[in-house]
Amino acid sequence: MIHIDIKKPLLGVDGFMQLDINININKNEFIVISGNSGSGKTTLLRCLAGLEECSGTIKVDNILWQDNTNKLKVQKRDIGFVFQSDALFMNMNVLDNLLYVNNDMTLALRLLDMTNMSSFQKTMPANLSGGQKQRVSICRALMKRPNILLLDEPFSALDNNIKSKLYTELLQIHNEFNLTTIMVSHDLNEVYALASRHIILDNGIIKKDENLSELLNNIEVKEQIQLDAKILKIININNQKHAIVNINNKFINIKLNNNKCKVGDNLIILSELFI
Amino acid sequence: MFELITNLDFTPFLLSFKLASITTVILFILCLPLAWYLANTKSKLKPYIETITALPLVLPPSVLGFYILISLSSNSPFGSYLDEVFDIQLAFTFNGLVVASIFYSLPFMVQPLQNGFESLNKNMIESSYIAGKSIITTIFKVALPNIKPALLTALVITFAHTIGEFGVVLMVGGSIEGQTRVASIAIYELSEGMDYTNAHIYSAFMLIISFIVLLSVYMFNAKQKQKLVGFK
Numbered sequence: 001m002i003h004i005d006i007k008k009p010l011l012g013v014d015g016f017m018q019l020d021i022n023i024n025i026n027k028n029e030f031i032v033i034s035g036n037s038g039s040g041k042t043t044l045l046r047c048l049a050g051l052e053e054c055s056g057t058i059k060v061d062n063i064l065w066q067d068n069t070n071k072l073k074v075q076k077r078d079i080g081f082v083f084q085s086d087a088l089f090m091n092m093n094v095l096d097n098l099l100y101v102n103n104d105m106t107l108a109l110r111l112l113d114m115t116n117m118s119s120f121q122k123t124m125p126a127n128l129s130g131g132q133k134q135r136v137s138i139c140r141a142l143m144k145r146p147n148i149l150l151l152d153e154p155f156s157a158l159d160n161n162i163k164s165k166l167y168t169e170l171l172q173i174h175n176e177f178n179l180t181t182i183m184v185s186h187d188l189n190e191v192y193a194l195a196s197r198h199i200i201l202d203n204g205i206i207k208k209d210e211n212l213s214e215l216l217n218n219i220e221v222k223e224q225i226q227l228d229a230k231i232l233k234i235i236n237i238n239n240q241k242h243a244i245v246n247i248n249n250k251f252i253n254i255k256l257n258n259n260k261c262k263v264g265d266n267l268i269i270l271s272e273l274f275i
Numbered sequence: 276m277f278e279l280i281t282n283l284d285f286t287p288f289l290l291s292f293k294l295a296s297i298t299t300v301i302l303f304i305l306c307l308p309l310a311w312y313l314a315n316t317k318s319k320l321k322p323y324i325e326t327i328t329a330l331p332l333v334l335p336p337s338v339l340g341f342y343i344l345i346s347l348s349s350n351s352p353f354g355s356y357l358d359e360v361f362d363i364q365l366a367f368t369f370n371g372l373v374v375a376s377i378f379y380s381l382p383f384m385v386q387p388l389q390n391g392f393e394s395l396n397k398n399m400i401e402s403s404y405i406a407g408k409s410i411i412t413t414i415f416k417v418a419l420p421n422i423k424p425a426l427l428t429a430l431v432i433t434f435a436h437t438i439g440e441f442g443v444v445l446m447v448g449g450s451i452e453g454q455t456r457v458a459s460i461a462i463y464e465l466s467e468g469m470d471y472t473n474a475h476i477y478s479a480f481m482l483i484i485s486f487i488v489l490l491s492v493y494m495f496n497a498k499q500k501q502k503l504v505g506f507k
Binding site: 051074075077079081088101102140141 | 396398399401402403404405406407408409416417420421
């Protein structure tokens with residue numbers, strides 16, 4: 001159990017504000033924290049890691065990490081941290097990045113295998129793609145065998161295809177290592193794909209704290225969906241008119257039976273749902 | 276020509292290299308923590324410390340040499356303390372030249388190191404702390420290997436700058452053969468005495484060494500930049 005009761009004056013988007021957080025986090029929860037820019041998400045994570053000063057109390061499994069007189073050094077806190085930007089040690093190859101944290105070759109190879117990075121052991125970080133760098137960052141964060149994993153928008157710079165693969169890998173790691181994971185993210189897909197609990201911050205305070213499994217169970221069951229679309233272009237194929245239609249930035253070619261349709265018309269497309 | 280070179284007295288050059296080597300080592304040890312502090316501190320004292328370390332860049336060497344000479348002479352409280360307690364005289368000695376060179380070359384060591392540390396990705400440094408590593412381990416295993424060009428620039432420019440020192444050396448050390456008569460002083464005296472042949476050889480030697488040293492730094496730095504950018 002993590003108990004956080006902290007305060008810190010912050011410079012937000014609308015001037016000075018007070019980060020004022022009081023929450024309890026249970027073991028093995030996967031929390032995603034979202035909220036507007038400058039609402040204090042990253043600061044909360046950094047205070048928990050000991051990278052920033054704040055007043056108040058942080059207690060983890062009855063061990064006091066900080067109160068108003070004592071502060072456990074960042075080096076002594078039982079956490080792994082994955083930064084938004086690439087923070088790998090650029091002078092070390094992938095394997096050395098992991099072994100620098102803890103000289104445990106078995107664990108390093110296991111983590112690289114879990115994230116499909118085994119063939120990149122000797123590669124330098126400068127020669128990795130964005131997704132590969134974040135995979136190595138996750139592996140490195142776990143080399144200390146922490147109980148708490150903190151991630152600060154780790155996938156924000158990646159494309160959707162790589163993101164969904166990383167969701168699966170991160171969930172597997174979260175479960176196998178019995179982690180309590182706290183991740184900052186703007187992306188609602190990440191909230192629904194990963195979180196067991198969703199916290200929304202607004203101007204430094206908790207605006208919403210919701211249990212995702214309850215939320216998902218309460219989503220209405222539907223057999224048909226309605227999609228909004230727009231005709232971008234009308235073309236002729238074998239004397240048949242076709243419309244090129246944009247549905248949520250996906251482009252579809254639809255055979256037209258109605259000659260009145262023209263470019264720019266808004267359409268409503270109904271679709272049956274089945275898998 | 277060959278005879279001229281073989282008959283040349285290399286003592287001033289050896290003295291210059293000895294002075295530059297000792298100064299570079301001492302300055303590296305002193306400036307490493309100072310540059311780290313300046314790169315990471317948010318203290319209000321920072322601009323004052325930066326100004327003091329940068330003063331030798333703008334002060335005339337004669338002014339700097341004058342103050343150092345006054346401070347080190349046995350008439351000053353510091354000089355007389357060293358003389359009476361430790362039996363150390365610094366004015367017009369090689370040790371005095373080392374002390375003067377440390378002041379004179381200070382910005383050439385501090386500034387490249389500080390710029391290098393400031394250019395580092397802060398998250399990379401924090402990752403090392405989160406990994407449980409101390410500041411000292413982080414500096415030597417993560418920070419310094421990632422600022423190799425700045426490190427090399429600091430070491431080489433400090434060394435080269437100390438070799439080229441003239442005004443401060445003349446003020447604090449004078450020209451005592453085998454003790455304080457370094458290469459730059461020797462060239463000055465040779466041209467004063469109208470011995471242009473030897474002055475030419477000494478000067479050409481200094482020019483070639485300086486060129487090679489600087490060329491190596493620029494070539495190494497270009498190579499390092501390529502390495503850091505990576506290739507796909």
